[in-house]
């Protein structure tokens with residue numbers, strides 16, 4: 001077996017990211033705990049392969065135990081919306097990038113939560129049992145030399161460490177939220193603007209969001225799964241992809257990245273705004289001069305997207 005070189009170029013990381021579930025050569029669908037091989041061919045081309053195809057590698061960068069993504073990816077053409085106040089829109093254009101807020105700054109205090117605090121004892125019990133078993137059964141060739149009380153102490157320490165990591169991940173996880181829908185939403189206008197008459201919505205697609213962010217393999221884009229937290233918990237690695245059922249109306253798709261060094265409450269990630277912004281809509285309560293103003297601002301920042309009035313102001317006939 002080739003020694004791992006840990007040489008991960010952006011092209012290789014992007015290839016593995018985009019083909020995550022399948023072998024790049026034979027299209028085999030990976031199962032949990034399969035090995036995926038990342039490396040390079042004889043000609044230096046990046047490859048992401050299953051065990052069977054790994055002979056094609058001239059250099060192995062890394063091998064991973066395959067883990068399915070903790071989120072679903074919408075269809076590339078799925079429409080995504082972001083409703084905002086006009087000032088936020090101007091901030092987007094003038095900064096030239098999308099603002100990603102750190103998870104601990106969200107109004108929803110359950111961002112990154114595993115479940116309800118009052119159900120924590122069940123969670124603790126499960127993981128204490130899991131850690132005790134893991135300590136008792138070390139890998140082959142090793143022997144467990146701990147007494148029962150030492151095992152218990154170690155298990156409790158691991159549980160505390162896991163809780164501390166969960167807390168700190170909230171500061172290190174940065175999120176940009178979108179509403180997935182084919183249509184404009186009356187409710188979202190109200191929910192995401194503080195002054196409805198001057199609100200703006202931008203529409204993009206899942207593919208355009210990914211492309212505008214530079215096809216960055218460090219930014220995951222996926223759907224939130226809504227969870228009945230009374231009966232279940234979010235997993236250790238998927239808590240930023242789970243929300244309570246009471247948020248289901250948001251139909252959220254989010255882009256997420258981690259930054260373990262950033263101390264800020266948010267980060268602007270530069271993106272190609274003309275790829276990101278496919279359409280701009282102004283609020284159903286906006287006066288006609290407001291459409292002209294948004295058009296004028298777009299011109300100043302060389303944004304090519306068309307500005308349209310809200311579809312909600314169409315006149316009915318009876």
Ligand SMILES: [Zn+2]
Pocket residue numbers: 023024025026027028049050051052053
């Ligand atoms: Zn294969």
